[in-house]
Amino acid sequence: MSLSSRTLRNLPSIPRRLHPSTPRRRHNSTFESKPYRPYEPPSPKPAPSQWTPKAALALGCALSFAFTAGKAYQKMQQLNVDYDRDDKFRAPRYASVKEMEKAISEIETVLGRDAIIPMTAYSGGSSLEGNFSAPYSGISIDFREMSKILAFHEEDMDVVVQPAVNWVSLNTTISSSGLFFPVDPSPSAQIGGMVGTNCSGTNAVRYGTMKDWVVNLTVVLADGTIIKTRGRPRKSAAGYNLNGLFVGSEGTLGLVTEVTLRLAAVPRECGVASCVFTSVRDAASTASSIMRAGVQVAAVEYLDATQMKVLNDGAYTAPKFWKEAPTLFFKFSGSKASIAADIKEVKSIVAAHKGSDFEFARSKEEGDVIWSGRKQALWSLLAARPEGTELWTTDVAVPVSRLADMIEESQKGIKDLGLFSSIVGHVGDGNFHEAIMYHRNDPAETAAVTEHVKKMTLKALEMEGTSSRRVEFGNGSRNKRWI
Numbered sequence: 001m002s003l004s005s006r007t008l009r010n011l012p013s014i015p016r017r018l019h020p021s022t023p024r025r026r027h028n029s030t031f032e033s034k035p036y037r038p039y040e041p042p043s044p045k046p047a048p049s050q051w052t053p054k055a056a057l058a059l060g061c062a063l064s065f066a067f068t069a070g071k072a073y074q075k076m077q078q079l080n081v082d083y084d085r086d087d088k089f090r091a092p093r094y095a096s097v098k099e100m101e102k103a104i105s106e107i108e109t110v111l112g113r114d115a116i117i118p119m120t121a122y123s124g125g126s127s128l129e130g131n132f133s134a135p136y137s138g139i140s141i142d143f144r145e146m147s148k149i150l151a152f153h154e155e156d157m158d159v160v161v162q163p164a165v166n167w168v169s170l171n172t173t174i175s176s177s178g179l180f181f182p183v184d185p186s187p188s189a190q191i192g193g194m195v196g197t198n199c200s201g202t203n204a205v206r207y208g209t210m211k212d213w214v215v216n217l218t219v220v221l222a223d224g225t226i227i228k229t230r231g232r233p234r235k236s237a238a239g240y241n242l243n244g245l246f247v248g249s250e251g252t253l254g255l256v257t258e259v260t261l262r263l264a265a266v267p268r269e270c271g272v273a274s275c276v277f278t279s280v281r282d283a284a285s286t287a288s289s290i291m292r293a294g295v296q297v298a299a300v301e302y303l304d305a306t307q308m309k310v311l312n313d314g315a316y317t318a319p320k321f322w323k324e325a326p327t328l329f330f331k332f333s334g335s336k337a338s339i340a341a342d343i344k345e346v347k348s349i350v351a352a353h354k355g356s357d358f359e360f361a362r363s364k365e366e367g368d369v370i371w372s373g374r375k376q377a378l379w380s381l382l383a384a385r386p387e388g389t390e391l392w393t394t395d396v397a398v399p400v401s402r403l404a405d406m407i408e409e410s411q412k413g414i415k416d417l418g419l420f421s422s423i424v425g426h427v428g429d430g431n432f433h434e435a436i437m438y439h440r441n442d443p444a445e446t447a448a449v450t451e452h453v454k455k456m457t458l459k460a461l462e463m464e465g466t467s468s469r470r471v472e473f474g475n476g477s478r479n480k481r482w483i
Contacts, residue, residue, distance in 0.1 A: 105224040121251040123164040124190035127197065141255060143192055149173060150258065157263045158215055158232065163192025163256055179263040182207035191259050198248030202299040202331065202374065205291075205428035207264065211247045218258035219246055232260060267333035270298075272367035273343060273360040275350045276325045280304065280411070283326045284404035286353040287427040291400065293349065295342050299331035300428035301374045304411075307422040308373075310384050316376040320369050323357060328427070329374045377424045381435050390440045394453050397431040398465030409459050410434055413452050419445075430465070 118138030123146075134140065147164035154177050161170065168187050171180045184201035185194060193199075195217065200209040207213075217229045229242035246253055277283040280302075287300045303311075309324045311317055330346060332339045347358050361367035385391055398406045407423060414421040414436060425432025434456070438449045457467040 105220050105226055119251075119255070121163070121192060121196070121255050123192045124166070124188055126186050126188040126190070127193060143257075146257065147190075152177075153232075154179065156232070157265075158260055159263060160258065160260045161191050162258060163190065163195070165191045167191060167194065174263070175266075178266050180266050181213065181261055182264045183210050183213055191261070192256055195247055195256055195259055196250045200426070200429075202301055202426065204426060205300055206296065206298040206333070211244060213262045214243050214247055215260040215262055217243060217246055217256050217260075219254035219256050221254045226257075227254075234262070267298075269334060269336050269339055270367070271332035271339045271343065271361060272370045273330045273332070273346070273358065274327060274370050274373065275355045275358040276323045276327050277353070277355050278325065280326050280407050281404040282353045282355065283328055284400075284407065284427060286328060286350055286355060288400045288403070289349050289353065290346055291428060293345060295345050295349075296332075296334060296338070297330055297342065297346070297428065298333045299329070300426075301329040302423070302425040302427040302432065303327050303329070303373065303377060304407075304423040306420070307377055307381075307424060310380045310422060311373055311376060314380050314383055316380045316383075317369065317372045320372070322373060327373070328355075329371065331371070374424075377422075378435075381422060385437055388439060388441075389437045392436045392438060392449055392453070393433055394436075394456065394467070395431060395433040396456060396460035396465055396467040397429070398460055398463045400427070400430040402463040402465070403427060403430050403432070406460060406463060406465070407432060410456050413455060417448050417452060419449070 118134060118136045120134040120138060120140050121143060122140045123143040143163045145164070146162035147166075148162045149159060149165060149170065150162065151160040152174060153159065157179060159170070159174065159181070166187075167181055167183065167185075167189060170191070174180065182203050183194065183199065184203045185199045189199065194210050195214060198210045215230075215232055215234070218226065219229065220226050227242075229246065230236055230239065246256065277286070283302055287302070290297060290300065303326075305325050308322045308327055312321050312324065315321075328350075332342050334342070343360055350358055359370065361370050381391060396406065403425070407425070410423065411421075414434070419436055419438055421434055421436040423432055423434050436449055436452070438445050440446055460467050
């Protein structure tokens with residue numbers, strides 16, 4: 001059906017939308033038109049003061065929680081003792097776990113949603129990278145009392161723990177089962193922080209990083225909601241991969257109160273070896289060739305000539321003394337036959353890249369002595385600091401094929417500054433740490449080191465690598481990122 005022109009003329013007129021500057025015509029009235037004023041959004045309401053009565057009440061609750069958590073822990077221990085003594089006393093073994101989660105949820109609801117006050121999770125405080133720092137102030141949620149192993153499923157090869165469980169203590173507790181948790185950062189690290197930073201360690205070449213060993217997480221979100229990321233089966237194609245979202249988020253997306261971890265079988269045999277090179281490029285090329293050859297090494301670690309000299313000067317590995325040259329350390333695991341085959345192949349690759357002084361431990365005691373060179377690296381540097389200096393550590397990761405280029409660039413830059421530095425690297429996966437000694441109270445020296453770290457970071461990005469942060473050891477301050 002079409003409309004004729006006459007029909008259109010007879011339709012009632014529809015008032016058109018007027019431009020704000022167009023004067024509206026009123027019957028028998030005159031007025032002056034006003035100039036057009038562009039639209040201005042209403043001014044935002046001033047943010048409410050963080051320390052409102054409600055926030056103060058929440059802070060009181062938080063402080064009360066810190067006190068009552070300890071009391072709850074003591075009571076839980078007493079309940080366990082009573083339960084063990086008298087089977088009729090059917091107290092829940094971990095009743096306080098949910099109470100703690102509920103308390104954290106209530107604190108998150110009031111502080112996070114209502115008062116918008118930042119909360120920082122804390123347990124071991126062992127990070128050298130300032131991961132538990134609070135740049136925007138707020139309050140700290142202390143998890144140190146949440147240090148229980150909640151369940152150990154030996155047949156399923158997994159374990160449920162609270163965030164303040166230390167990974168070394170965990171492995172000691174379950175050692176009789178023939179299982180272990182393979183991620184090995186600093187011995188003082190705790191599971192909550194390891195989840196928050198997606199940490200790794202010397203075993204990363206074979207076992208990967210933290211994200212590869214988390215089955216599920218219980219997390220308290222900013223609005224107080226408590227969620228579990230997934231079930232306990234190893235295989236699940238349902239839903240989003242929330243583990244990948246929370247692992248590495250450093251507590252910014254929620255507070256982790258419970259973690260289910262995968263476990264691995266303890267290797268039947270372990271071996272340790274070391275060798276030296278004339279240049280960092282030969283050492284890096286050796287590591288790359290070993291990885292391409294498919295040799296099942298558990299760790300490939302690099303220490304530069306400066307670091308080896310520090311070990312010798314302090315006699316940190318006595319009676320063992322080292323050739324002061326770029327050095328690789330290896331770990332092997334498996335059966336005796338597989339380790340022997342791996343060592344034979346690694347030895348031939350080392351020789352092909354001009355390596356020398358290949359030394360393989362023939363006993364656990366010899367292995368401990370050789371590996372002590374890698375284990376004592378950080379502590380020897382800290383002890384070697386002259387009075388009044390600080391140790392600035394930074395790390396980058398690049399594709400393994402670019403590792404030698406990256407290390408050489410870094411060494412050249414620090415040599416131009418005339419400062420002392422050493423490099424320790426997880427070269428099996430292209431990552432290394434540089435430690436620089438400098439006088440923090442010297443503005444010129446501090447500025448020079450800052451510029452060096454910035455250039456190092458940008459160079460890593462140029463090589464399709466990454467750099468996550470920088471830290472001043474002993475200062476704990478977290479500084480700007482360049483990515």
